[in-house]
Amino acid sequence: MIKLWSTFFVVTLLTCFVANNVAEQCSLSAKGSPNFPANFSFGVATAAYQIEGGWNADGKGPSIWDDFTHSDPEKIRDKSNGDIAADSYHRFEQDLQALKELKVNHYRFSIAWSRIYPTGDISSRNQKAIDYYNHVIDKLIANGIKPMVTMFHYDLPSEIQKIGGFTNSLLINQFVVYAIELFENYGDRVKTWITFNEPYDYCHNGYGDATYPPQVYAPGVADYLCIDNTLKAHAAAYRSYQSRFAKTQGGKVGITLDSRYFFSKTNDEDVIDRAMQYNLGLLAHPIFSKTGGYPDVMIMDIGANSQKEGRIRSRLPSFKGKWRDIVKGSADFLGLNYYSSRYIKPASKPNGVSPSWERDFNCDASIDPKWLRAASDWLYCVPEGLEGILKFIRDEYDNVEVIITENGWSDDGTGLIDDDRIRYLKSHLQAVLNAINDGCNVRGYTTWSLIDNFEWLRGYTEKFGLYAVNMSSPNRERTAKKSAGYYREVIQKRQIPSLF
Template sequence: MKFLYRFVIFTLFVVSSFGDGDDDDVGYEVTNKTFPKGFLFGVATAAYQIEGGWDEDGKGEQIWDMWIHSNPKIVADGSTGDVASDSYHKYKEDVACMTEVGVHYYRFSIAWARILPNGRTNKVNKAGVDYYLNLLKELKANGIEAMVTLYHWDLPTALHDIGGWTNPEIVGLFAEYAQLCYELFGDYVKTWVTINEPKQICHGGYGGSGYAPGINSEGLGEYLCARYVLLAHAKAWHIYDTEFRSKQNGRITIVIDSDWFEPTTDSAEDKEAAETKIQFVFGMYANPVFIGDWPQVMIDRVADRSLKEGFDQTRLPPFSSEEVADIRGTYDFLAINHYTSYMVSAAAEPNIDNPSWVKDAGGNVYQKDTWQQAAIGWFRIVPWGIGKLLKWIKATYGDLEIVITENGVSDRNGTLEDDHRIRYLKLYMSHLLDAMYEDNINITGYTLWSIIDNFEWTQGFNGKLGIYYVNMSDPERPRVPKKSSKYYANVIKTLCLQDSCE
């Protein structure tokens, strides 16, 4: 028999740019319906991607600092996030851009190691705390609400050194960090996100070594990570719910990212393969929170494959009945990040050899050649996918309030005449409106990624997603509005995607 929990990763997130081909929306007409009054529009960023100041004013090292400094060739253009968009020094300019566009809220993340250099609450870095307080005060002064993410992939290196998200101790440490943030910043924050995109954290960081911390533990470490991420989220949610909600009157949830997976045909086999895939991608993290426990198809498939691989028990670490109850219901709304879609067809069962989350899910997953190709890797533009994903979510989890917490598109050259981005936003938001009007899906907010060009993880500065251009070779990092910033501002002002609406 094999030992079950040897430490054991994989990557999935890239950014896009329009290329040749179509997006399979031929003949689709952008709706002339309007967003309802009270619908909220925002923009999003993440600390490591924009702040810079990687070791300034007492900030501790985090895993992306460590990983990229140790392996500079892993970033496509050889850049780092050491300076990034320099928002540590230029946050007021960022807020000025948001004010110019007219957004209602700003979703940003706190760098854990900036306020707790060693990841633990026994050493609080005042300069880091002051930075976020100053940013929050600047937002408030400009009438912009804060949506704050506690964890956007940047684990303090000191906690990685004890096993990171594969060590059960991380659950309590994250909860202590979250509690401190509620105490320090809660008077300025009405919406909290505990953890952003656990799929990327676990399968990118502990499944195939494609993201920091670069641990290759497919089929084992990635599942341990998922377990502790969900338990950490739940613990942080309960602390807010019991100790802070009544006096701060805020809301809190987890952000789950998902592509849409479309069956290749109407055959029962293809439908089953597509459903299994989305349960392994979205359901793996949504099911414990919104229903309770891992999806049954995951439990069954991982257990079956584990035994065939020679393990004496399933590789999917089970939740106790108490843990199931603790995680279930830890949300105030459903937050979704979405960028692209895939086709799925039934396929022969993957070989029983080296285990992995991808093999456990099975199926033949691909994108059509006719879909618009990204400049980088796998990302193709499939606007109708967001509508299908939303309909599936309602059918699976019920009539939940939904906020889109990331959606956007990149290019390589940062052109100011970014008509491709306007087209992308128009099509994706049109399908969003269709879901609201035609399927009665309760969507209350849309968050564009991103307000400014930033450091796009392993793509470095190759992927430019901002509606403001930032010249990363200019030490001053000036913010220059793109055409898309004017378009988004007009949508926010008029609630309309077209020149005029009904």
């Protein structure tokens, strides 16, 4: 009996120690007021391909992610796809019930371009799709939830890719026509628009290293063309809204960019700034800086590297004439997707193939082994990074309005008690509140994700939802995880509750 009691006592002490140690790895001290501003908006996010299913329902055309998962299923970790996913196209009422239970202020979701225009072109306009999203928007508003709509979230119509996709400047006008369709149909009720989600990711992975569809392998060339055409398409859509819709509809149009924050073990401010410019600055500098255009460090580096490669011009396109001014200032807010951070230092040897973004960047990234890791091998809990990037945006881009459009934690789907997600939520909400108390113009926070969904190359093996989805059931039941209750308490109290 004494032995058993001693063992229990030791195990209990170890359990407490581990819990406290984990908390220390994923926590942040409070600074200033404990209350979020009265007009601060809390929400959750999803994306069409990841939750809707109905991949060919009611006239929807194929997207590049439909093509990719159907032709190359072995490239998805569990060989799955988004054909049905959480079946939100048919089961939106279940999502709505979860949103109501959470008491969110806004819901960020994306519209599938190939559902509205099955061929990507106005000639294929699909009224059933327009009606579907009208239903979603009306239901949200009827329940006091503001719709935050993303126009493009990775799922490019297949027909557009057949003529080059984001490497063809024709995409600029194609996107503007699509954006105007959305403004005309939904702008009387949608007041927050996001043109593109994470251009760096779909450009670098889709047209650089070819790990994502459309699997174009042209690193250091096609990925930069993709970035350039994205910026121009975004700016052209923004200018169209300002000239035709802003006065009567009174909405805001922004773009969502993703970036890590970077630390230096040697306090090397130059390498930190270099990392921030090559990551966030690549897309933020042309839109939000006072001067416009790409960051100077990238212009110089890529120009010099291009010359060494025997090229007559830089691989990084240059904004000429009117485009620099059209792009500069072309957003009412910056949507920020933040998940994690890294340590950075100058590369010990050239990185990546030549040419490539990695070779141009020429830095080495690392992690702190003490950081708490999620189910995703790339995701670590580093809340101080979120506070850091918000202060960087404040100082670098004249304190532009920021909405956190994604921030989330993955689990392995083994249960509903997701204490690590709660730790992540608490510490990152504290980072946001600290930044607000330090003068950062942050107006909203959106956690990823409302429900478990298709996580791109990782399929359904990693779960980001506040609600679990029973993917083996034809009804796709949603069940709240413990974190859903925690987030609801945050929203109701407009404060950050203590853990557990």
